[in-house]
Amino acid sequence: MARPPRVRRSRGRDPLGLRRALSDRLLPALVAAMALLAALALAGAQGAAELTARWEAGAAAAVTVQLPPAAASGGRLERALAALEALPEVAEARVMSEAQMQALLRPWLGEAPAVALPLVIELRLAELPASPDELAGRIAAAVPGGVVESHGVWVARLVALARSLQTVALAALVLVAGIAAAVVAVAVRAGIAARRAAIALLHDMGATDTDIAGRFAGRAGLLVGTGALLGTLLAAPVLAGFADLAAPLLGQVPAGSVAGLPWGSVPWAALALLPLLGAALGWLTAQVTVRRWLRRLP
Amino acid sequence: MVRFDDVGLRYGSGPAPEVLRDVSFVLPQGSFHWLLGPSGAGKSSLLGLMHLALRPSRGEVEVLGQPLSRLRRGALPGLRRRIGVVYQDFRLLPHLTVFDNVALPMRIAGRAEAQLRADVGEMLRWTGLDAKAGALPATLSGGEQQRVALARAVVMRPALLVADEPTGNLDGVQARRVLALLREMHRLGTTVVVATHAEGLVAEHPAPALRMEEGRLVAHG
Numbered sequence: 001m002a003r004p005p006r007v008r009r010s011r012g013r014d015p016l017g018l019r020r021a022l023s024d025r026l027l028p029a030l031v032a033a034m035a036l037l038a039a040l041a042l043a044g045a046q047g048a049a050e051l052t053a054r055w056e057a058g059a060a061a062a063v064t065v066q067l068p069p070a071a072a073s074g075g076r077l078e079r080a081l082a083a084l085e086a087l088p089e090v091a092e093a094r095v096m097s098e099a100q101m102q103a104l105l106r107p108w109l110g111e112a113p114a115v116a117l118p119l120v121i122e123l124r125l126a127e128l129p130a131s132p133d134e135l136a137g138r139i140a141a142a143v144p145g146g147v148v149e150s151h152g153v154w155v156a157r158l159v160a161l162a163r164s165l166q167t168v169a170l171a172a173l174v175l176v177a178g179i180a181a182a183v184v185a186v187a188v189r190a191g192i193a194a195r196r197a198a199i200a201l202l203h204d205m206g207a208t209d210t211d212i213a214g215r216f217a218g219r220a221g222l223l224v225g226t227g228a229l230l231g232t233l234l235a236a237p238v239l240a241g242f243a244d245l246a247a248p249l250l251g252q253v254p255a256g257s258v259a260g261l262p263w264g265s266v267p268w269a270a271l272a273l274l275p276l277l278g279a280a281l282g283w284l285t286a287q288v289t290v291r292r293w294l295r296r297l298p
Numbered sequence: 299m300v301r302f303d304d305v306g307l308r309y310g311s312g313p314a315p316e317v318l319r320d321v322s323f324v325l326p327q328g329s330f331h332w333l334l335g336p337s338g339a340g341k342s343s344l345l346g347l348m349h350l351a352l353r354p355s356r357g358e359v360e361v362l363g364q365p366l367s368r369l370r371r372g373a374l375p376g377l378r379r380r381i382g383v384v385y386q387d388f389r390l391l392p393h394l395t396v397f398d399n400v401a402l403p404m405r406i407a408g409r410a411e412a413q414l415r416a417d418v419g420e421m422l423r424w425t426g427l428d429a430k431a432g433a434l435p436a437t438l439s440g441g442e443q444q445r446v447a448l449a450r451a452v453v454m455r456p457a458l459l460v461a462d463e464p465t466g467n468l469d470g471v472q473a474r475r476v477l478a479l480l481r482e483m484h485r486l487g488t489t490v491v492v493a494t495h496a497e498g499l500v501a502e503h504p505a506p507a508l509r510m511e512e513g514r515l516v517a518h519g
Contacts, residue, residue, distance in 0.1 A: 015402055017393045201389050204351050206379035207406045208372075298353045298374070 016198050016212075018219040021191040027220075028227030030183050031282075035231025035274055036238070038176045042274070043239045045169035046267050047246065052162040055155055063123040064096075065139060066147040069116040077119060083142040084123060089135055092124040121146075177281060184220055184285040191216065192293050203297050213290040217283045224282025229275040239266045300325040300348055300458065300489065305357035307343055316355065317343050319513045325491065327457070330484040332500050333493035335510035341493040344510065345460045348491065349381045350374055362457050379407050382451030382488075384480075386463035388443045390435040390450075396422070397431040400449045407454065421449040425479060441472025448479055452488070459483055461492045465499060473499060 065084065071077050077095065084093040101117050109115070121143075129135040136150040192199065199212060237258075243265035247254045255261055307318035318340045325331055333341050346352040347359050350366070359366045364377055382403075390399050400421055404414045422428040425445040435443055444464060451459060461480060465473035477492075477499055484490045491508075494500065500507070509517035 013405075015391055015394060015398070015405070017391070020393070197389070198391055201391070202402075202406060204349065204378060204383060205403045205406050206375040206377075208375045211406065298351065298371075 014215075015202060016195045016215055018191060018195070018215060021194045022187060022216070022219045022223060024223060024226075027183070027187050027223045028230065031180060031224050031227025031278060032231035032234065034176050034180045034183070035228040035278060036235045037231075038173055038180075038228075038274060039232055039235030039239065039271055040242075041169045041172040041176060042270050043235075043242070043267055045166050045173065046270065047243075048162045048166035048169060052159050052166065055159045055162060063125060063136075063139070064149045065121040065123065065143055066149070067119040067121070067143070067145065069118060071119055071145075080121065080143045080146060084121065084139065087138065087142060089125055089127070089129055090123050091126040094122050094124070096120040096122055118147075180224070180278070181281055181285045184224060184282050185289045188216055188220055188286045188289045189293075191219075192290065199294075200297070203294070209291055209294045212294060213287050216290045217286040220286035221279045221283035225275050225279030228278025232271050232274045236266055236268075236271065237261070239271075299327045299360070299363060300491075301358075301360040302344075302347070303358040303360075305347065305354045305359055307340075307347065307352060308355040317513050318347075318354075321357070321513075321515045323508060323515060323518050325489060327489055328484075328487050330481070330490045330505045331492070332505055332507040333491055333510065334495075334500065334507050337495075338512075339510040340513040341510055342462055343513075344508075345383075345462050345491065345493055348458070349383045349460050350378050379403065379454060380457045382454065382456035382459040384444070384447050384451045384459070384461035384464045386466040388435070388440075388447040388467075390443055390446055392435055395432050395434060396427060396438070396446050399435065399446055400453055402450060403454045417453055418449075421453045425449045439472075440467050441469070441475065444468055444472065444476050445479070448476060452483055456488060458489045459491070461490070463493055463495065465494060465496055474502075477503060 065080070067077060067080060071080065081093050081095070084090050096119075098117070101120060102111075105117070123139070132150055136148050139150075140146065140148045202212060240261040240263050243262045244254050244256070244260075247262065252262075301324045302321050305318060305321040306316045308314055308316045321340075321344065333344065335341050343352065347354060348361060350361065353359075353366060362377065362380055364373075369377070391402070394402070397418055401414050401418045404417065409417075419428065419431075422431055425448060427442060427445055427449065430438060430442065430446075435446065438446065444467070448461075448464070451461075459480070464476055464480070468476065473496065480490055480492060481503065506519055507517070508515060
């Protein structure tokens with residue numbers, strides 16, 4: 001029996017010629033740019049979330065009530081503590097110890113202050129109030145003669161700002177994903193237009209919608225995943241640089257050099273997901289686009 | 299078997315006139331038929347219905363024992379794999395080699411590469427193209443391209459083979475060679491329908507004919 005011929009079949013598994021119809025340059029380059037934006041948005045959302053948590057924790061212990069030294073006698077301090085703990089917004093009311101007070105005031109008053117120190121009650125709030133001014137008023141009403149210091153007002157505003165930034169960053173992420181899907185859909189439609197005759201031929205030969213859509217989806221998934229990987233790799237040093245610039249906000253010292261960049265601050269786990277999510281987005285968009293087009297065939 | 303029962307075909311969904319009207323006939327399994335008629339008579343539309351590239355606007359088409367009106371869309375690919383089609387313009391994929399063009403229906407059907415190589419090699423020898431297996435279609439003559447298209451159409455051993463003007467772009471020698479291959483498929487048991495303008499070829503190979511005029515079947519036999 002004669003041996004079957006040995007022939008070049010390098011493109012036999014790409015009958016639609018998608019390696020040319022879906023270019024391996026333009027689409028990955030566009031997706032890489034969008035992945036870079038997505039990575040920035042993702043890191044921005046994560047950074048804003050961290051700032052929110054940090055500021056919220058700071059604000060939770062940031063309300064104090066001062067009472068005159070005489071309040072230590074006559075049960076006034078105990079009544080004040082009971083009144084404060086009865087407020088629903090207050091998780092814990094605690095009198096600051098004399099040792100803590102002296103430690104705090106030592107830079108100004110020295111080791112043995114000659115003046116009588118006020119009593120200070122620290123309040124840990126269950127959650128940040130919607131209206132810090134209103135809460136301050138209610139605390140003052142609960143403890144007559146007390147002086148309420150509530151710098152949680154501006155902290156709450158910062159937290160609201162950070163939350164807004166987080167929301168905007170997540171919205172930007174969704175927007176980038178939507179644009180990426182639109183770009184993939186346009187590229188796939190151009191590929192369909194370029195390979196219309198070949199698709200019709202395969203369809204006439206008995207190719208299923210799953211087969212044809214799967215060929216486009218596999219190619220689109222590969223290109224988008226590759227582009228997203230490139231964009232993510234570009235984003236990593238940019239994010240490390242931003243983290244270094246933001247170091248003072250977190251009470252850290254900026255490195256100022258490439259070698260000292262805070263690589264540990266880069267959200268590696270989230271970044272690692274980007275190429276996978278990008279590939280999945282490309283695959284799914286191509287599937288939907290091709291299957292919708294194929295429905296017009298008998 | 300192919301059966302048309304009072305079939306009408308209209309393109310689009312508007313009030314366009316029917317391109318096929320009241321067409322009824324039966325082609326027994328294993329028969330050879332010519333499909334004759336002037337340009338615009340509806341031959342290509344009739345063949346399109348036979349190889350499931352079109353669906354009738356009315357009436358019933360039955361192909362290989364399957365009435366199309368009762369078939370879900372998802373069942374059509376399986377039926378299409380039992381039908382071979384030869385086009386006047388060949389419709390070879392230009393970026394694939396001769397081998398890969400012929401292998402295409404087998405790959406679509408999910409055949410194993412080992413089996414595929416043997417079957418495609420046999421088809422290429424049958425059509426006299428084994429020396430051209432690695433060539434791209436653009437390097438072949440018209441006759442060679444049509445033989446590649448024929449090899450592709452029959453590599454799955456179809457039960458029904460339809461050819462739309464398969465010799466329309468070929469010279470007399472190449473046309474006779476392609477026709478001989480079609481007749482051989484008929485001898486092997488395949489139902490063959492060949493649309494043509496070439497009255498000379500029809501005279502050389504007498505067989506039953508369907509004759510179309512203005513979308514109607516005017517003669518059968």
